[in-house]
Amino acid sequence: MRIGILGSGRMGGKLGTLFARVGHDVVFSYARSEQKLKRLARNAGKTARAGTPREAARDADAVLLAVHWSRVEDVLKQAGDLSGKIIATCSLPMNADDTELVVAHDISGAEALAKMARRAKVVAAFGTVPSEVLFSVFEAKRRATRPSLVYCGDDRDAKDAVAGLIRDVGFDPVDAGPLRIARHTEPFTLLIAQLAYEGDRGPELAYRFEWRAR
Numbered sequence: 001m002r003i004g005i006l007g008s009g010r011m012g013g014k015l016g017t018l019f020a021r022v023g024h025d026v027v028f029s030y031a032r033s034e035q036k037l038k039r040l041a042r043n044a045g046k047t048a049r050a051g052t053p054r055e056a057a058r059d060a061d062a063v064l065l066a067v068h069w070s071r072v073e074d075v076l077k078q079a080g081d082l083s084g085k086i087i088a089t090c091s092l093p094m095n096a097d098d099t100e101l102v103v104a105h106d107i108s109g110a111e112a113l114a115k116m117a118r119r120a121k122v123v124a125a126f127g128t129v130p131s132e133v134l135f136s137v138f139e140a141k142r143r144a145t146r147p148s149l150v151y152c153g154d155d156r157d158a159k160d161a162v163a164g165l166i167r168d169v170g171f172d173p174v175d176a177g178p179l180r181i182a183r184h185t186e187p188f189t190l191l192i193a194q195l196a197y198e199g200d201r202g203p204e205l206a207y208r209f210e211w212r213a214r
């Protein structure tokens with residue numbers, strides 16, 4: 001797949017690197033330093049390059065939205081027309097100091113995003129785990145038991161494509177249903193963040209759902 005990374009920080013930088021490692025064409029964009037984007041691309045391998053958000057979006061089948069909520073409008077404006085494209089979003093609708101959701105209960109950040117990018121196919125994914133765990137999940141891909149990763153969205157084909165990316169990174173994708181389920185997955189992430197960053201066992205945390213046979 002051709003994947004544009006909109007926001008090349010902790011999440012975008014790592015996920016873009018892992019997508020490139022399994023052979024996807026990746027364009028890293030939207031960091032404050034072009035040098036950083038170039039370095040990320042160099043380290044990610046020959047299928048990765050650096051570009052502007054517009055370049056990242058132009059030929060992409062999917063973009064990964066990985067910016068702070070306060071930057072979403074700006075990066076979408078810079079990316080240009082996303083009609084028909086998949087937006088996999090890990091961006092949570094957090095306030096400036098990342099302590100509270102600013103969109104919640106009767107709408108989610110992912111649904112608000114879908115209203116901003118009306119003709120794109122939004123899938124909420126990757127936002128429920130800390131960036132610190134991504135490489136170790138990738139490295140453990142061959143183990144029999146993988147951690148879960150919930151995702152949701154309203155477009156079947158877009159969801160299938162994103163489920164493939166989730167598998168590529170080393171998780172077991174769990175389809176949580178339509179995009180409105182992001183109203184539950186987004187606050188769930190605050191629990192994960194509490195355990196990862198306020199607990200005493202460190203941020204390399206993943207989760208696994210088990211359906212027990214009767």
Ligand SMILES: NC(=O)c1ccc[n+]([C@@H]2O[C@H](COP(=O)([O-])OP(=O)(O)OC[C@H]3O[C@@H](n4cnc5c(N)ncnc54)[C@H](OP(=O)(O)O)[C@@H]3O)[C@@H](O)[C@H]2O)c1
Nearest residue numbers: 008009010011030031032066067068090091092127130131
């Ligand atoms: N970090 C996590 O573990 C985690 C987990 C789940 C969900 N999330 C969500 O994922 C999203 C991304 O989080 P993150 O931790 O990856 O954020 P981050 O590390 O701060 O990365 C954000 C990216 O946006 C860029 N950026 C910020 N302001 C910019 C500006 N004015 N112009 C150009 N580029 C700008 C940053 O540039 P620089 O590279 O120059 O800083 C960086 O590349 C957030 O919505 C967050 O809530 C994060």
